[in-house]
Amino acid sequence: MDGAGTLFDPGWLLVEENTIVGLGPMETLPSDPAARDRMADRRVDARGGILMPGFVNVHTHISMAPFRGLGEDRPDRLRRFLFPLEKRFVDKSLVYDGARFGLIEMAKSGTTCFADMYYFEAEVARAADEAGLRAILGETIVDFSAPDAAEPYGGLEYARRFVSDWMGHPRVSPSFAPHAPYTVDAEHLKIAAAEAEKRGLILQMHVAEAADESARFTASHGSTVKYLDSIGVLSPRLLAAHVVYADDADIALLAARDVAVAHCPQSNAKAGRPIAPAKRMADAGVRVGLATDGPLSGNGMDMQTIVSWYPKLQKVRELKRDTVTAKEAAYAATIGGARALGLGELTGSIEVGKRADLALFDTDSFGVQPIHDVYSTIVYSLKASDARSVLVDGAFVVDERTMVGIDESEAMARLMETAARVGAAAADL
Amino acid sequence: MDGAGTLFDPGWLLVEENTIVGLGPMETLPSDPAARDRMADRRVDARGGILMPGFVNVHTHISMAPFRGLGEDRPDRLRRFLFPLEKRFVDKSLVYDGARFGLIEMAKSGTTCFADMYYFEAEVARAADEAGLRAILGETIVDFSAPDAAEPYGGLEYARRFVSDWMGHPRVSPSFAPHAPYTVDAEHLKIAAAEAEKRGLILQMHVAEAADESARFTASHGSTVKYLDSIGVLSPRLLAAHVVYADDADIALLAARDVAVAHCPQSNAKAGRPIAPAKRMADAGVRVGLATDGPLSGNGMDMQTIVSWYPKLQKVRELKRDTVTAKEAAYAATIGGARALGLGELTGSIEVGKRADLALFDTDSFGVQPIHDVYSTIVYSLKASDARSVLVDGAFVVDERTMVGIDESEAMARLMETAARVGAAAADL
Numbered sequence A, B: 001m002d003g004a005g006t007l008f009d010p011g012w013l014l015v016e017e018n019t020i021v022g023l024g025p026m027e028t029l030p031s032d033p034a035a036r037d038r039m040a041d042r043r044v045d046a047r048g049g050i051l052m053p054g055f056v057n058v059h060t061h062i063s064m065a066p067f068r069g070l071g072e073d074r075p076d077r078l079r080r081f082l083f084p085l086e087k088r089f090v091d092k093s094l095v096y097d098g099a100r101f102g103l104i105e106m107a108k109s110g111t112t113c114f115a116d117m118y119y120f121e122a123e124v125a126r127a128a129d130e131a132g133l134r135a136i137l138g139e140t141i142v143d144f145s146a147p148d149a150a151e152p153y154g155g156l157e158y159a160r161r162f163v164s165d166w167m168g169h170p171r172v173s174p175s176f177a178p179h180a181p182y183t184v185d186a187e188h189l190k191i192a193a194a195e196a197e198k199r200g201l202i203l204q205m206h207v208a209e210a211a212d213e214s215a216r217f218t219a220s221h222g223s224t225v226k227y228l229d230s231i232g233v234l235s236p237r238l239l240a241a242h243v244v245y246a247d248d249a250d251i252a253l254l255a256a257r258d259v260a261v262a263h264c265p266q267s268n269a270k271a272g273r274p275i276a277p278a279k280r281m282a283d284a285g286v287r288v289g290l291a292t293d294g295p296l297s298g299n300g301m302d303m304q305t306i307v308s309w310y311p312k313l314q315k316v317r318e319l320k321r322d323t324v325t326a327k328e329a330a331y332a333a334t335i336g337g338a339r340a341l342g343l344g345e346l347t348g349s350i351e352v353g354k355r356a357d358l359a360l361f362d363t364d365s366f367g368v369q370p371i372h373d374v375y376s377t378i379v380y381s382l383k384a385s386d387a388r389s390v391l392v393d394g395a396f397v398v399d400e401r402t403m404v405g406i407d408e409s410e411a412m413a414r415l416m417e418t419a420a421r422v423g424a425a426a427a428d429l
Helices: A033-039 A062-067 A077-089 A092-107 A121-131 A154-166 A186-199 A211-221 A224-230 A248-256 A265-270 A278-283 A303-318 A326-340 A374-381 A408-426 B033-039 B062-067 B077-089 B092-107 B121-131 B154-166 B186-199 B211-221 B224-230 B248-256 B265-270 B278-283 B303-318 B326-340 B374-381 B408-427
Strands: A011-016 A019-025 A050-053 A055-060 A111-118 A134-141 A172-178 A203-207 A238-242 A260-263 A287-290 A358-361 A387-392 A395-399 B011-016 B019-025 B050-053 B055-060 B111-118 B134-141 B172-178 B203-207 B238-242 B260-263 B287-290 B358-361 B387-392 B395-399
Touching: A050 A326, A050 A374, A055 A092, A055 A238, A055 A260, A055 A287, A055 A303, A055 A326, A062 A077, A062 A092, A062 A111, A062 A121, A062 A408, A077 A408, A092 A111, A092 A121, A092 A408, A111 A121, A111 A358, A111 A387, A121 A134, A121 A154, A121 A172, A134 A154, A134 A203, A154 A172, A154 A186, A172 A186, A186 A203, A203 A224, A211 A224, A224 A248, A248 A278, A260 A278, A260 A326, A265 A303, A265 B303, A278 A287, A278 A303, A278 A326, A287 A303, A287 A326, A303 A326, A303 A374, A303 B265, A303 B303, A326 A374, B050 B326, B050 B374, B055 B092, B055 B238, B055 B260, B055 B287, B055 B303, B055 B326, B062 B077, B062 B092, B062 B111, B062 B121, B062 B408, B077 B408, B092 B111, B092 B121, B092 B408, B111 B121, B111 B358, B111 B387, B121 B134, B121 B154, B121 B172, B134 B154, B134 B203, B154 B172, B154 B186, B172 B186, B186 B203, B203 B224, B211 B224, B224 B248, B248 B278, B260 B278, B260 B326, B265 B303, B278 B287, B278 B303, B278 B326, B287 B303, B287 B326, B303 B326, B303 B374, B326 B374
Parallel strands: A055 A111, A111 A134, A134 A172, A172 A203, A203 A238, A238 A260, A260 A287, B055 B111, B111 B134, B134 B172, B172 B203, B203 B238, B238 B260, B260 B287
Antiparallel strands: A011 A019, A050 A358, A358 A387, A387 A395, B011 B019, B050 B358, B358 B387, B387 B395
């Protein structure tokens, strides 16, 4: 999966330090095993498997893992359950433990790079650093009292400190994350955008996700997208999550300003939202990446589900079988995501000189065979459980189905303990 | 999961011969291990797992497994690839091997009962008998030359023999399966319906699936459903697959005639079809079951994906978060399917006196925890790979992740060999 869609079946790939330094069809490798061994300190026999760029998940809130499934289908789930429970339980320790758990779920399903926004985001950075994943992490800024900032917009100050602490990390980039146009006023949106611009960072925000948000900004400015343009926030720095409500004029504006969009098909569907015009945005030149959204919304954080949802839901939207091909979907979930995060030169495809951010999948399960078309297999057949090994920056983060940087049993035990406390409190609500 | 939605956490269940003879909360079991051992020859420690009724997959074509992923996204895929390849390769051996492979995929993901239609359906029956699954199997009847019948409608004669050979089997019921209203004329539809009625069997048919089918019968009779009613084919015997095109009047008619519907959300989406009004049909009293459709359409044959697609896609259709709850979806995929197949008294729920058709899922993966709401977990989190053991009619068909009645390696090897032959021929098309 380079830019040209080359397939080597079978093929080889050589990693040196953090970089892909060679690849090709098997017949271009020395046939002598000893010569092969001299080429590399470690050799992985991936016969029958699929080696591809790791998935890039461009929007999630991994630390919310302890809340997954909570109050499912209850009316007013957010206000009645989530908000009071977040207020009571979200602290550094929950965010760190939730992040470690979510990182394992993502890495063990073949994700190598992700964008996240939540509170205490420095704790997510710490966990991502340990796990070895590539990440763009945004501290949330809202106009109300948050778990990590008592004053409205206190997140801005947290974000400045977080950014200054983590700037320059080789894999983990901090970013600013105003929550949404309806929870951050124009003045603070402009401040956050200016801070991101000044430092060359991503600005993450939920955009045009909710019906009432869309109604409000349609009344005042024609649309949410037009409102954001009127205050100068649309730029190549902006990673806009969801963008469910966007007409052709909005799409043209997003393309003209080179905004990136995080498309969350499964989460949007589960919330009963209209299908985002993701393929139309991609066709218009918008950088569209795919995303799970958080565990309360998705609920899974594996990208196998999402890469399959993208073409299917777009086909439903356009009522055309050929709306999105399997190959397009596979690219959207890898290099498409990398470009949405401004990391397209570094990761998201398999090319000499790029970082070795790779996922190896087994294909011996009864849900996967036969393989007539590898893109069909990647998009429509692979499951999270087929992921075998994952490298980020040339290092194994999952090695033969085992997480390298985080103790899995300890992470599971801590998550279960937190979830039990949260669940007990929820029973009283 | 009985009719009342009782949960025992933790709980126990006792099977004698093929029947559930006892169940309850753990404290109603003798605490003495020796006493427990005397209750049963074999005791399964399912701590931390979820024991639920096995999934019921009400529409598929499992023998098409060798074709999965073939010609994906090619224009005119069916006419250019599938039809010539079916003509050349579909014989008893392909159907039997494809069925064994598909049965393993289904059973190992927790499906205990399924409805299938294809050619040489007696071979599917043979495989289902060996595998130990419960099945309703329909021989396809079409107005053109088929792999197992050279003359138009030759499938009718095959079906009569098939039915007479398999009537009375304790788990495998034969049925008649006219392909669709546009490939079987009214005269032969009536014959097939009468044959099914006479013997008390299911009549399987694709109904209101395609746009041109809907246009044709809308022009002639107001709708496909109205056309079928006009020729007397709508009855409690009819299992209508898809029913994508149905307005309120059609839904009322389906309910009045007590027709069952096989809803195939993922397959319909992948084909770019409108979202079937499945929840509206269920609300109107139509017996709606969930289905994967065949491996060329779906592409996976695991019901975990489908039970998740059902609520999400219905929410998109109605643009309402509370359209289908997780609990409703879990019931639709189990007892809903059993009722659609006319087996609601026998299977599909956990009640004393019902057959022991059960699936045990592990919940220790990072995609599954935490469990705040077991229905949310079943519908939105469980994956095919979480299935651990499966019983049908009181017998293990999957025991600790291993298929009991079919040799997995042999089934895989035979499928791969057939798929390789098919793939080589496809390359010349």
